[in-house]
Amino acid sequence: MKLSKQHSMYESDHTLFIKQLKAQNPKMEQGQREGRALLWDKESTPLTEQERVRASTVKQQAYVYQNKL
Numbered sequence: 270m271k272l273s274k275q276h277s278m279y280e281s282d283h284t285l286f287i288k289q290l291k292a293q294n295p296k297m298e299q300g301q302r303e304g305r306a307l308l309w310d311k312e313s314t315p316l317t318e319q320e321r322v323r324a325s326t327v328k329q330q331a332y333v334y335q336n337k338l
Contacts, residue, residue, distance in 0.1 A: 280288075291297060314322075
C-alpha cells in the first residue's frame with residue numbers, strides 16, 4: 270500500500286518536539302551518549318572471573334520462606 274505524497278511528509282508532534290529540543294540544545298545528544306556509557310556500556314568480565322563467581326554461588330532452595338524442619 271503506497272501512501273500519497275501528502276502523508277509521506279507528515280511528522281508527528283512528538284517528532285517535531287524532539288527536533289526542536291535538539292536544535293535548542295545541540296550538546297544534549299552527546300550528554301545522552303555519555304550517560305548511557307556510564308550506566309550501560311560495561312566491559313565484559315574475563316572468563317576466569319565468571320568461573321569464580323559461578324563456583325562461589327550457593328544454591329538456593331526452591332521456596333526460600335519455608336524453613337526446613
